[in-house]
Amino acid sequence: MSSETLKNLESFEDIIARAAERKGGRSIVMAMAGANEPKIDVSKIPDDRWLAQFSKQIFQSGFVWRVVEQKWPGFEDTFFNFDIEKMLMMHDEMWEQKCKDERIIRNGKKVMTIKDNAQMIYEVAADHGSFGRFVAKWPKDDVIGLWNYLKKHGARLGGNTGPYALRFLGVDTFLISRDNEAYFRAYKLIDGGINTKKSQSTIQACFNHWQAETGLSFNALSRILSFSVGDNVVGIR
Template identity: 55%
Template sequence: MSTAEPFERIYQRACERKGGARALAALLTPTVSDEQIARLPDNLLLGELTKKVFQSGFVWRVVRQKWPGFCEVFFDFDIEKMLLMSDEMLEAKARDERIIRNAAKVFTIRHNAMMIDDIARAHGSFARFIAQWPASDIIGLWAYLKQHGARLGGNTGPYALRAIGKDTFILSSDVEAYLRATKVFDGGLNSKRSLGQIQQQFNLWQHQSGRSLTHISQIIALSVGENVVGMQR
């Protein structure tokens, strides 16, 4: 049986650890409306998916430093141009010193461009599809990206969604530790049953607090673990 606390208790603990409500608020990611997301160009979304694919298992700082090179090599992730790239062209680009040379990850760009193009044909744009997906079933969107995209499983898809402003929680190590300690789930982290239990708990916390899933997730992470910088003593 879950022993998860009411969200107000989690929030108050985070405030105490981080130096008060104002200091805590400064650490939270600004929220973006679904209307704003729906207006984003699909090439920007492909770029964010690609950035997170390359950051997965790698030093994020290095990917950020190389990012202007990625945009040059891949034509700012123009969807039509990505769809026209042959295997030989992708292999050549994977050897370009302006990017991180990982051929397997380079090939995901075309695959994910194909996913975006298919969705855009059905929904008007990939951005609109993302924007219209309900946050109350964000794990369903994670599953969709994992099934139809390339290398978007685990936390890669959620981090990409967070980067474009889509409201989503992230199962970081601190969040996972809290959810396990309070028995929100007791199986494998990425099993369908566990994710359903986690989504249900986040929906409850959202009902209690009126906050975004993004902020709830971040506040939980800041309320536990060893991140006590600024904690009042």
């Protein structure tokens, strides 16, 4: 993305103003966006919680989230609270048994991602002390780089699955939702596929620019941007 394009990028204050008009006021927008939410020290999140959240997000992808939530205690019991070493010590026959356990959603392909992602977390933790420390040290201005790492080295963590899991765990990340993608296309900031290197570099550059302008988290910027476009008009009054 050229410096000239960034120079002409819409001010985020204008985006906030548009969102406020649609949602019922600036204070409402900021509250809905979580602008004042406390930061979480992700370096202290245990490895088992990373595996649990990645797994939950994978099962929620393309499925009814409410059902996954209802079943989740069964997942925790079945998979020993996602203890990494226990996951990697299970033999193939045990994994086959787990796939058939009535306490969980019996989708064999998704169940086996637990094993694959446990291996990824184990290897990263061996190099960095823990998976949380690895994520905490990742460059803050390269969120999409972290997404791509999860997509490349993990199982079924591409698309919005990895980013949603990161956000639920407290990692400061924007999301490329339908509304946000629509914004970037409407303002002719991207014109190719959303997952191309060019499009993703442009989107990262825009969010970096807006963060420098406002001091807001990527999380808040992403939500406010989505409030400013699309059919999502009604707010809290």
